[in-house]
Amino acid sequence: MDSTPEFVRLWTSHQAEIRRYLFLVVPRARDAEEVLQDVSVRLWEKWDQYDPNRPFVPWAIRFAYLEALKWRQRQAREKLVFSDALLVQLDASYEEEVPFLEARRRALQGCLRKLGDNERRWLWLRYGGHGAVKAEAVESGKKLRKVYYALEKIRVLLLDCVAGTLKQEGWSDA
Amino acid sequence: MLKKTSRLDVLLGRAAEEMLSPEEATELEEILTRDPEARKRYLQYLDLHAELEESFQLHAVAGGLGSVFFPGVSGWRLWTGAAACAACGMLFASVAWAYATPVIQKAQRRTIFTENFEDRLAHQPTGLPRAPGAWSGDDASVVGAENGVLPKTGNSMLRFLRSTHAEENTPKSAWCDIYRLVELSTPPALGSRLSLSASFAVAPASDGEQFDIYVGLNALDTYPVQAPDLDTARNLSNTTLGRRLPATRNGKWHELSVDTQVSPQTRYVLVHLAMLRRVPGPSPSHVQFAGHYVDDIKLDLLPSNALPVKTP
Structure with a gap:
């Protein structure tokens, strides 16, 4: 039986999760996208070794981790890239954190609704506006540095809210 | 501030x-x-x-x-x-x-399947289902209140017992899976969504073990007369979706759900619920579950007008 459609279906369904993982260990978006391409090729090469009785994402993330290490080695002279040792540590931390990610993402949706109008507006300009945050800073005469500082504080506020929500829901390890 | x-x-x-x-x-x-x-x-x-x-x-x-x-x-x-x-x-x-027009109507849900295990013969430990109408999977049994856990609804709930069943040959597993095949009475309209939810509870204990709960569904155009293996069922699926979260060992109920758009060709939904031991890690044999429960399962169909609709 041709297994190509199954690979395409699983990869399409779970690509976003793999991208997120890569974004955690290769934190620049354009680099993470580059590694994601390598991961898709590697997974296809190894597809005959995949055990369909096990979840796809953990299997794919093992290859994503190896590709991230390879990418790190290719970028060894680049100062803004984490060391191999830290990548190993981050991957281990991710293993511990992954069961809580879904609960955190769900809690975030509730926390977004608790924000004030101004905070929501800045978030929208930053994340939904595709560059609109810079235009808004120029238009309103605010320094971009101050705008990013405000965004930083909003993200921390959301992290605190998410942590509080999970505590209320009884996630003692989160 | x-x-x-x-x-x-x-x-x-x-x-x-x-x-x-x-x-x-x-x-x-x-x-x-x-x-x-x-x-x-x-x-x-x-x-x-x-x-x-x-x-x-x-x-x-x-x-x-x-x-x-x-x-x-x-x-x-x-x-x-x-x-x-x-x-x-x-x-x-x-x-x-x-x-x-930012005002959005709440979508109308149509419940196509519910289960609260009030029928105490509801579960058959035989792997994947052979036909619609019964629970199957790994060893599990319908019980009343026990271990300080009260059923979420009614007087009964399903208890996960073992991460295998008598007809299975695998040497080890940490997952206790249960399944139900649901036949749709009418095909879903274009753009319809399926929503599956279940509530899980784990009795309090302090033995260091940690568990995850899992809810998944496979939407299928057809279902073979002979019970398939999970691989075949997945290959037959037009949509597969699952979600896994850590279980909290406090005896309280936690709901977990998945929601996905399905093809109009969908005729069956394979409901997949599971409890798995995460810590300690890979199990050398099968896992016994001492106080792990599921109850109040719902499968809803949201019609195509579940997308935002204009209100006066």
Whole structure:
């Protein structure tokens, strides 16, 4: 039986999760996208070794981790890239954190609704506006540095809210 | 009032915006290398950043935005944001329309299957189901209140017992899976969504073990007369979706759900619920479950008009 459609279906369904993982260990978006391409090729090469009785994402993330290490080695002279040792540590931390990610993402949706109008507006300009945050800073005469500082504080506020929500829901390890 | 951010959060904010200087990158690496809590914060921070990126772009496309949620954002900017989402061109019309009328009706759900295990013969430990109408899977049994856990609804609930069943030959597993095949009485309309939810409880204990709960569904056009293996069932599926979360061992019920669009060709839904032991790690044999329960299972069909609709 041709297994190509199954690979395409699983990869399409779970690509976003793999991208997120890569974004955690290769934190620049354009680099993470580059590694994601390598991961898709590697997974296809190894597809005959995949055990369909096990979840796809953990299997794919093992290859994503190896590709991230390879990418790190290719970028060894680049100062803004984490060391191999830290990548190993981050991957281990991710293993511990992954069961809580879904609960955190769900809690975030509730926390977004608790924000004030101004905070929501800045978030929208930053994340939904595709560059609109810079235009808004120029238009309103605010320094971009101050705008990013405000965004930083909003993200921390959301992290605190998410942590509080999970505590209320009884996630003692989160 | 926003509180002052820590040095770590400042560095994480600059990392998220790709504005770290080489000196700051070195400083961040040093902090992350020596402090496991900082690594946890880093993962949570960047995952939140990624979730915001995804949520806001999705909202911009699906019509969840408007002057109610994002006051002061001009219409052309909303359009600019949506236009930049290359994958979403077909939904532009609904974006503009939703922005003009931000009030969204709650979708009407049609429940197509519920289970609260009041029928005490409900479960057959025989792997994947052979036909609609009964629970199957690994060893499990319908019980009343026990181990300090009361059924979520009615007088009964299903207890997970063992991560295998008599007809299974696998030497080890940490997953206790149960399945139910549901036949749809009518084909779903184009754009319909399936929503599956179940509530799980784990009796309090202090033995160091940790467990996860799982809810999944496979939408199928056909189902073989002979019970398939899971691989075959997945190959037959037009949609497969699952979600896994850590279980809290406090005897309280926690609901977990999945929701996905399904093809109009869907005739069957394979409901898959599971309890699995996460800690300690890979099991050398099968896992026994001492006080792990599921109850109050619902499978709903949301019609195609579940997308935002105009209200007067």
